[in-house]
Amino acid sequence: MAPLLAVARRxxxxxxxxxxxxxxxxxxxxxxxxxxxxxxxxxxPDDLPLGLVDDDATAxxxxxxxxxxxxxxxxxxxxxxxxxxxxxxMQRGEIxxxxxxxxxxxxxxxxxxxxxxxxxxxxxxxIAGSLLFRDMKTMxxxxxxxxxxxxxxxxGATERQAMALLQPIVIDTHPLGNPWxxxxxxxxxxxxxxxxMLFIFMITVHSLGIEIKEQTSRQWxxxxxxxxxxxxxxxxxxxxxxFFLVWALIDVVMYGWLRFPCHCGLPVMLGVSLLGVVxxxxxxxxxxxxxxxxxxxxxxxxxxxxISFSISGMSFPVMAMxxxxxxxxxxxxxxxxxxLYVNFALNGYGAADIWPHLVGLxxxxxxxxxxxxxxKRALLTAKxxx
Amino acid sequence: MKVLxxxxxxxxxxxxxxxWIFWRELRQxxxxxxxxxxxxxxxxxxxxxxxxxxNDEVVRDVPVAVVDDSRTTRSRDYLRRVDASxxxxxxxxxxxxxxARRLMRERRAYGIIYVPATFNDDLMCGRQTYVSIxxxxxxLLYYKxxxxxxxxxxxAMNARIKVERLPGLTAExxxxxxxxxxxxxxxxYNPQNGFAAFLIPAVLVLVIHQTLLLxxxxxxxxxxxxxxxxxxxxxxxxxxxxxxxxxxxxLAYLLVYVPVSVYVLGVVPRLFSLPQIGQPATLxxxxxxxxxxxIFFAMTVSVAVRQRESCMLLVVFTSVPxxxxxxxxxxxxxxxxxxxxxxxxxxxxxxxxGYVRINSMGADLSQVATEWNALWAQAAVYFLTAxxxxxxxxxxxxxxxxxxxxTLRDRRRNLQVxxxxxxx
Numbered sequence: 001m002a003p004l005l006a007v008a009r010r011x012x013x014x015x016x017x018x019x020x021x022x023x024x025x026x027x028x029x030x031x032x033x034x035x036x037x038x039x040x041x042x043x044x045p046d047d048l049p050l051g052l053v054d055d056d057a058t059a060x061x062x063x064x065x066x067x068x069x070x071x072x073x074x075x076x077x078x079x080x081x082x083x084x085x086x087x088x089x090m091q092r093g094e095i096x097x098x099x100x101x102x103x104x105x106x107x108x109x110x111x112x113x114x115x116x117x118x119x120x121x122x123x124x125x126x127i128a129g130s131l132l133f134r135d136m137k138t139m140x141x142x143x144x145x146x147x148x149x150x151x152x153x154x155x156g157a158t159e160r161q162a163m164a165l166l167q168p169i170v171i172d173t174h175p176l177g178n179p180w181x182x183x184x185x186x187x188x189x190x191x192x193x194x195x196x197m198l199f200i201f202m203i204t205v206h207s208l209g210i211e212i213k214e215q216t217s218r219q220w221x222x223x224x225x226x227x228x229x230x231x232x233x234x235x236x237x238x239x240x241x242x243f244f245l246v247w248a249l250i251d252v253v254m255y256g257w258l259r260f261p262c263h264c265g266l267p268v269m270l271g272v273s274l275l276g277v278v279x280x281x282x283x284x285x286x287x288x289x290x291x292x293x294x295x296x297x298x299x300x301x302x303x304x305x306x307i308s309f310s311i312s313g314m315s316f317p318v319m320a321m322x323x324x325x326x327x328x329x330x331x332x333x334x335x336x337x338x339x340l341y342v343n344f345a346l347n348g349y350g351a352a353d354i355w356p357h358l359v360g361l362x363x364x365x366x367x368x369x370x371x372x373x374x375x376k377r378a379l380l381t382a383k384x385x386x
Numbered sequence: 387m388k389v390l391x392x393x394x395x396x397x398x399x400x401x402x403x404x405x406w407i408f409w410r411e412l413r414q415x416x417x418x419x420x421x422x423x424x425x426x427x428x429x430x431x432x433x434x435x436x437x438x439x440x441n442d443e444v445v446r447d448v449p450v451a452v453v454d455d456s457r458t459t460r461s462r463d464y465l466r467r468v469d470a471s472x473x474x475x476x477x478x479x480x481x482x483x484x485x486a487r488r489l490m491r492e493r494r495a496y497g498i499i500y501v502p503a504t505f506n507d508d509l510m511c512g513r514q515t516y517v518s519i520x521x522x523x524x525x526l527l528y529y530k531x532x533x534x535x536x537x538x539x540x541x542a543m544n545a546r547i548k549v550e551r552l553p554g555l556t557a558e559x560x561x562x563x564x565x566x567x568x569x570x571x572x573x574x575y576n577p578q579n580g581f582a583a584f585l586i587p588a589v590l591v592l593v594i595h596q597t598l599l600l601x602x603x604x605x606x607x608x609x610x611x612x613x614x615x616x617x618x619x620x621x622x623x624x625x626x627x628x629x630x631x632x633x634x635x636x637l638a639y640l641l642v643y644v645p646v647s648v649y650v651l652g653v654v655p656r657l658f659s660l661p662q663i664g665q666p667a668t669l670x671x672x673x674x675x676x677x678x679x680x681i682f683f684a685m686t687v688s689v690a691v692r693q694r695e696s697c698m699l700l701v702v703f704t705s706v707p708x709x710x711x712x713x714x715x716x717x718x719x720x721x722x723x724x725x726x727x728x729x730x731x732x733x734x735x736x737x738x739x740g741y742v743r744i745n746s747m748g749a750d751l752s753q754v755a756t757e758w759n760a761l762w763a764q765a766a767v768y769f770l771t772a773x774x775x776x777x778x779x780x781x782x783x784x785x786x787x788x789x790x791x792x793t794l795r796d797r798r799r800n801l802q803v804x805x806x807x808x809x810x
Contacts, residue, residue, distance in 0.1 A: 020693075020696050020699060020700075023699075023700070024699050024700075028703055032703070032706075032707060035707050035711075035725070036707070036710070038722060038724075038725070039710060039711070039716060039721065039722065039725055040716065041722070042720060045716070045717045045719065045720030046720065047719070048717055048719050048720070049719055087574075088753065090574070090747070091743055091747050091748065091749040091753045092743075092749070092753045092754075092756075093718070093739060093743060096717065096719070097574075105567075109566060109567065112559075112562055112566075113558070113562055114558075114561050114562045114565065114566060114567075114568050115566065115567050115568070116567075116568045116569065116570065117567060117568075117569050117570075118569060118570035118571070118572060119569065119570075119571060119572070120572045120574050121571070121572070121573055121574065122574050122575055122576075122747070123573045123574065123575060123576035123577075123579050123580075123583075123584060124574075124575045124576050124583070124584060124587075124661075124742055124743075124746045124747055125584070125713075125714065125717060125718075126576070126579070126581065126584040126585075126715075127715065127716065127717055128717035128719070129573070129576075129579075130530070130579075131717075133571065136571075137569070137571065140567060140569040141541070143567050144565055144566050144567040144568075147566040147567060148563070148566055160513075161512065163514060164512050164513050164514045165512070165548055165551060165552075166544075166548075167514065167544055168509055168514060168515065168543075168544050168547045168548070169464070169509070169514075169515055169517060169540040169543055169544055169547075170514055170515070170516050170517070170540070171516075171517055171519060171533070171536045171537055171540050172516045172517065172518045172519070173518075173519050173521070173533055174518060174519065174520045174521070175521050175523050175529055176520055176521060176522060176523055177522075177523045178523040181523075181526070181529075183526075183716075186523070186526060191706065194706075195703055195706060198702065198703055199699075199703065202698065202699050202702070203699070206695065206699060209695070213695075294695050295420045295694070295695055295698075298695055298698045298699070299423065299698070302698055302702040305702070306702065306705060306706075307435065307439075309706065310436065310439050310440070311439060313525065314524075314525070315525070315581075315715075316439070316440055316445070316525075316527065316581050317445050317448075317525045317527055317528065319445065319448075320442045320444070320445035320446070320527075321439060321441075321442065322438065322441065322442070325438070325439060338524075339493075342522075342524040343491075346523065346524060347490075347491075347522070347524075349491045352491075353491045353492050353493070
């Protein structure tokens with residue numbers, strides 16, 4: 001026990017001296033916490049700029065535009081005389097889409113013929129484009145319905161009869177766990193742990209590599225009486241504590257303060273977070289064991305940490321990726337964490353169906369065992385390579 | 387005449403110095419494996435990895451569980467149509483909701499479609515009926531797939547039901563009755579609504595931006611570590627003028643990044659058949675201020691790097707916030723005012739927006755004038771700051787060197803004095 005504590009004390013002193021560690025372990029994660037939560041504070045982007053090309057210019061078309069403008073996500077910021085000018089405004093980035101009502105729309109409608117409008121979305125900005133598309137499509141359906149309702153009511157149908165004819169089958173949607181379609185809930189639950197895991201990878205690798213660079217690894221090992229497991233545990237425990245505190249703060253802010261959905265209760269998520277910290281540390285030690293030079297180890301850590309965001313499936317589902325990538329995704333701790341979060345916090349299911357991923361995440365903790373000998377050899381013999 | 391010759395000589399000398407520093411920096415870059423990884427390997431390989439991840443663009447055949455309590459021809463017709471839609475696949479027909487929920491828990495289904503027992507009766511009696519869909523919200527694309535498939539199927543069936551209920555009309559009247567106001571939805575610039583076509587262009591610009599920051603930071607850290615006195619700028623007769631140092635170094639980086647940019651911004655989108663409708667000349671004209679602004683920005687920031695490896699810890703994580711703040715994945719119109727102003731400080735914001743508009747949306751230079759001008763302004767400002775921080779470095783270095791020299795000199799003098807005292 002004494003060597004362990006001695007190593008831990010040495011580690012605390014080491015990183016109290018380095019402003020870089022303060023920044024990477026506390027400053028930057030908290031900065032990211034504030035950044036992402038304030039960036040997406042609105043939950044769903046409101047009032048996205050939309051253009052209008054109204055060649056019809058009648059009371060009906062203006063009514064249509066007003067109704068569209070009243071949608072929460074849509075804000076008609078400009079009217080353009082032609083489609084070309086609207087397209088140019090889109091290329092200038094002023095609007096994310098435009099609604100085009102051709103000349104004679106009202107006339108055609110009143111003749112009881114089929115009129116045709118069109119709308120254009122810029123899907124280079126996928127989220128903005130999709131949100132505007134939803135509003136414009138709904139509006140067009142509603143307009144269609146309103147026109148028909150008028151005819152039906154005029155023919156003497158009751159409102160209920162009219163609605164039953166207008167929309168016989170209604171789709172009743174239930175988005176489970178996130179009924180507001182809140183993007184902050186959807187993204188930050190994985191983004192923030194992802195940023196933290198990236199830092200855990202890098203700090204773990206750096207704190208090991210710096211021992212070789214500064215030629216202190218022998219002193220470190222001798223303090224642990226030559227036992228690498230003791231040396232590693234003593235070194236990483238203080239970091240575990242700091243990272244867990246930061247992660248716990250993130251959890252408390254998200255689930256306790258902002259009331260993000262957390263069906264399993266905060267303690268379970270804290271437990272998963274702790275497992276996440278230790279798993280990422282295990283992965284970090286493994287990375288350095290595989291590439292025991294500071295720079296290459298750090299490159300490995302950054303590559304893994306950054307790809308985690310994409311391959312975890314938080315934004316683009318893993319099942320739509322190439323089968324090879326589907327298999328590879330299990331090698332990323334964030335993937336397991338993401339599935340655990342979805343299972344426990346978002347959906348409120350038990351552990352019965354998700355335990356393989358609990359085991360998967362725990363397996364990362366044991367990963368250093370694989371490269372223990374190689375790592376020890378490196379620590380004892382390797383020279384610093386710039 | 388003599389004055390002119392003098393000026394000419396000094397001009398030639400400074401050009402010579404710039405060239406010397408340029409060569410030295412280039413040679414160091416090529417020899418340093420770490421910098422080479424950032425300057426060549428990462429820009430070469432990283433876009434390929436990302437394009438591979440997002441290559442399928444859209445998610446198809448999301449598995450859903452179905453609970454059909456109606457069990458009629460009509461409900462089966464509805465479900466068959468949903469199954470036939472590209473985005474959704476019926477994974478299982480369940481006896482009740484409990485069974486369907488179990489499939490959701492096991493992640494064998496990402497949604498449930500529930501057709502109520504009264505489905506057909508309602509429709510036959512001329513009442514409205516409700517089909518409920520429940521979606522897993524772990525990914526918005528599942529929700530989108532489920533919602534859009536059901537909406538399209540219900541709209542198509544609704545149109546047919548309407549026509550059935552009002553018989554005796556002409557075909558033209560049927561069409562009008564089904565949908566008095568038809569509409570056309572046109573997806574511009576990303577016709578398949580794909581993920582790769584939306585995200586990869588932004589990532590490409592970010593790769594250039596971040597590798598420049600990393601590479602320049604790394605070489606600054608190395609320069610400091612190699613130097614005996616931990617100074618960024620060596621004491622050397624060619625490192626005489628501030629302008630020469632900054633120009634020489636930045637030209638070296640620029641030279642390396644011209645081919646890299648051609649590959650990343652020009653070749654990669656072609657390799658993965660992403661939208662690429664920009665004019666190459668426009669792109670080149672736009673890339674120039676972006677590269678300059680980024681290089682000077684990186685040189686300014688690089689003075690904060692004390693150790694060779696610490697730049698990675700400082701730079702890598704910023705990729706995620708920079709991507710979000712640029713207004714691509716999170717709509718720029720929804721970025722809070724404070725962060726919008728912050729985003730103006732980094733070249734990547736303007737670089738990403740300009741590149742996406744030129745490359746994916748075919749904008750010409752006048753349409754990205756805001757970004758273009760902003761990048762030139764950044765290039766100018768960061769050039770100045772790079773000069774300033776280098777000046778501070780040089781002065782600091784000189785001061786420290788002089789101080790060192792003085793202490794040594796004093797020590798020597800003291801020794802001499804002592805020796806003289808002893809002799810006397």
